[in-house]
Amino acid sequence: MTDRKQHRMTLESSFPSGAQQWLCPTCSHRILIGVQRGRLEIMVLERGDELALHSGSAGAAIEKLEVSEARPAAFDNRTVH
Numbered sequence: 001m002t003d004r005k006q007h008r009m010t011l012e013s014s015f016p017s018g019a020q021q022w023l024c025p026t027c028s029h030r031i032l033i034g035v036q037r038g039r040l041e042i043m044v045l046e047r048g049d050e051l052a053l054h055s056g057s058a059g060a061a062i063e064k065l066e067v068s069e070a071r072p073a074a075f076d077n078r079t080v081h
């Protein structure tokens with residue numbers, strides 16, 4: 001588990017609907033994240049390196065979405081780095 005590669009994802013684009021497209025520059029892993037009435041939906045556009053751990057992606061994006069869609073207080077309990 002500790003041997004797994006860690007990839008850092010970057011926000012590639014965001015849409016007026018609140019959906020966000022994230023890209024991993026290392027392996028081209030690409031996902032689209034959106035919230036529909038509080039329900040999170042993640043669509044994988046490019047699988048990339050499935051063995052790698054992707055950080056700064058779903059976690060950060062989900063928290064951002066939750067902040068805008070749900071409870072801002074939830075954001076204070078976590079650290080995004």
Ligand SMILES: [Zn+2]
Pocket residue numbers: 007008024025026027028029048049052054
């Ligand atoms: Zn990657």
